[in-house]
Amino acid sequence: MYTPPYFKIQSQSAILDFIRQNSFGMLISPLGEKPEITHIPFIVSESAGPGMSEPTNHDFRSFQPAQATEKATENGKPSESDHTDEKQIQLLFHVAAANPNPQPGPAMAIFQGPHAYISPSWYEESNAVPTWNYIAIHVRGELERINDHDMMQRLMDSTVSEFEQGSSPWSIDWSNTYMNRMLDGVRCFRLNVQSLEGKAKLSQNHSVQRQKKVIARLESGSEMDREIARLMKAELEKKSESMD
Amino acid sequence: MYTPPYFKIQSQSAILDFIRQNSFGMLISPLGEKPEITHIPFIVSESAGPGMSEPTNHDFRSFQPAQATEKATENGKPSESDHTDEKQIQLLFHVAAANPNPQPGPAMAIFQGPHAYISPSWYEESNAVPTWNYIAIHVRGELERINDHDMMQRLMDSTVSEFEQGSSPWSIDWSNTYMNRMLDGVRCFRLNVQSLEGKAKLSQNHSVQRQKKVIARLESGSEMDREIARLMKAELEKKSESMD
Known part of the structure; x- marks a missing residue:
């Protein structure tokens, strides 16, 4: 992905948050x-570290494989959970x-997020061309099959709890034979992440005045337009904070 | 793309319409x-036929390369525009x-379109699992660079007129030096399409009763949810027409 420095998402946690909020993506394999x-x-x-899972939401606590935890305890090694740079990121x-x-x-x-066509007429200035604002994330890694029955159940539980909404979210009843048969109908995978790349193309290469005009126009548009406006505003606030 | 028959988009024109309505996609190259x-x-x-462009919207008329048209006339061959299966489709x-x-x-x-998580709790029936409804299009072909100055200008004109909205759409003034310099700042391409594949995963494998319940829930959701509801309704109507 061609990413000039002003469009690059620098923070790994920002990239992961974006994936959590735009989790319907696509896999290229092979x-x-x-x-x-x-x-x-x-x-x-x-x-x-390898095999030692740390929860990223309420359900991922259950992803901690017992064996790996025991090994760490046997060796008397302290938890490395505070060393962000040693984290193994996986997409399941x-x-x-x-x-x-x-x-x-x-x-x-x-992963693609919201996107919007930007008309140069919105700038109210001459010598400008149209563009498209968008966010995109590219993840490269090694894909591995999960065959362990318990891990598969926990992956399904986590997937459901991640996407169910409302006060009485649906959950899987594993005492139900139908649900257990369902496990034979799926294959589970983990993508062991080797690189994360994020691009937020949000008019950062234009003047603050132009950015504000674009935001104003997008705010009267579709949900996707308004989401791009919100992200552009956040970028502008970040910039003004770093100038304080 | 794994596409069971009931999810396959059969009509080539439906696939092309979907691309026109969801034109912000992604290219994999190399x-x-x-x-x-x-x-x-x-x-x-x-x-x-090769090289003979036929407009698919008001602006693509200008994409007809003069040379190819002359050749067809020289050979005295009739236009093949009515033979849908002989059309060369290009993405520019x-x-x-x-x-x-x-x-x-x-x-x-x-190309991805709208998508939505579908909770089994919406069916008001037991023995059901969650799913995700979505539309996706895969296009394979041969990518070719467009170097011809006039063709480049026409591609830029068509792109702008495709996405500009409202009663006074912005257009490129090619008498402006700035706009001509802009052409040096871009590379233009055509993807000569060899295959089109479309998947519309819209609960067609569920009962009509379940589909109607899902539609009702999605209709009170986000713009994307409502768009999936609209597409599901269209599928149901098609089905009931074919049963008449």
């Missing part, structure tokens, strides 16, 4: 001349068992 | 172990000249 694309929701897991998902496409090996996950 | 993804708006061109776009990524050769373009 990488190669005949790539296959699978459209699926992903969930983010951050773990401190499942597909229908009948889907032949995702295969273990190198893979990419892509 | 295909290979280190694929690069470029997020850009595309415009659709349909031509009757431009990127910043500084962007090193899109390269001539095999490439893919991907």
Whole structure:
């Protein structure tokens, strides 16, 4: 992704937050001349070192594999959860068992967010051209199959609790035979993340005056336009704070 | 893309309409172990046979290359514009000249549309699992650079007129030196389409009763939810018409 410095998302946690908020992405696997694309929701897991999962939301606590924790205790090593740079980030998902496409090996996950056409007429200035504002995240890593029955159950639980809304969210009743049979109908995967790349193209290369005019126009548009306006405002506030 | 028959978009014109309505997509080029993804708006061109462009909107009339038309006349061949199956479909776009990524050769373009999480609690029935409804289009083809100055100008004109809205749409004034210099700042491409694949995952594998319950829930949701509801309704109407 061609990303001039002023469009680059610098913060890893900002990138992960964006994925959590725009979790319906796409996987490219295999990488190669005949790539296959699978459209699926992903969930983010951050773990401190290989195999040692640390929860990133209420449900990911359950992702901590007992064996890895025991090993760390045996060796008497302290938890590395405070060392952000040593975290192993994983993207988790499942597909229908009948889907032949995702295969273990190198893979990419892509996330698009809101986007909007920007008309130069909004600037009320001459010598300007149209553009498109958007956010996109590119993730590269190694795709691995999850076969462990308990891990698969926990992945399904986490996926449901991530997306269910309201005061009485639906959850999986594993005492139900139907739900257990369902597990045979899916394949579960983790993408062990090797690189995260984020681009927020939000008119940062234009004057503050132009940015404000664009925000004003987008605020009277669609939900997606208003979301781009909100993100542009946040960028402007960040900038004015760093100038204080 | 894993597409069970009931999710497959059968009509090529429906796929092209979807691309026109969701034109901000992504290009994978090069295909290979280190694929690069470029997020850009595309415009659709349909031509009757190689090189003979036929307009798909008001501006694409200008995309008809004079030479190809003359050739057809010389050979005394009739226009093939009525033979839908012989149309050459192209996706056109431009990127910043500084962007090193899109390269001539095999490439893919991907379009996502609206999407929505579907809770099994909405069905008011047991033995059901959550799912995600969405539309996605995969295009495979051969990417070619457009270097011709007039063609580049016409591609830029068409892009602007495709996305400008309102009663006084902005347009490019090519008598302005600034606008002509701008052409040096872009690279233009056409993706000569070899295959179009469309998936509309809209609960068609559920009972009509369940579909209606999902539609009702989505109709009180976000703009994207309501768009999925609208598409689900259209599918249901198509189905009931075919049963009449």
